[in-house]
Amino acid sequence: xxxxxxxxxxxxxxxxxxxxxxxxxxxxxxxxxxxxxxxxxxxxxxxxxxxxxxxxxxxxxxxxxxxxxxxxxxxxxxxxxxxxxxxxxx
Numbered sequence: 001x002x003x004x005x006x007x008x009x010x011x012x013x014x015x016x017x018x019x020x021x022x023x024x025x026x027x028x029x030x031x032x033x034x035x036x037x038x039x040x041x042x043x044x045x046x047x048x049x050x051x052x053x054x055x056x057x058x059x060x061x062x063x064x065x066x067x068x069x070x071x072x073x074x075x076x077x078x079x080x081x082x083x084x085x086x087x088x089x090x
Contacts, residue, residue, distance in 0.1 A: 008045070014052035016040055018059060022067045030084075035071070038079035043070050 019036045027035070040048065047070060054063040070076055 008048075011048050011052040012040055014055040015043070015048045018051050018054045018063065019067055022059065022064050023071075026064070026068065034083035035080050038076050038083060039067060039071050041079065042073050042076035 016036050019039050020032050023030060023032045023035050023039070043051065047066065051063060051067060054060065071080070
């Protein structure tokens with residue numbers, strides 16, 4: 001329903017803010033937005049809510065590690081690789 005969609009959109013938006021910061025710190029020089037989108041798309045709803053919570057409580061090493069772990073999943077790696085090649089004009 002609309003309320004759940006709105007809550008999901010808010011959680012994804014907050015999670016993106018957290019992931020953007022982690023990606024920028026962990027991978028300097030990388031274009032953050034497409035990498036973040038790949039990580040968010042590869043995350044489960046439960047992971048998104050947990051990561052979004054870090055926008056309020058602060059990013060812990062555990063949250064940062066979770067984000068890096070999601071980034072290493074095959075679907076995230078493929079997405080990041082595809083988007084990186086596109087960004088390089090490939």
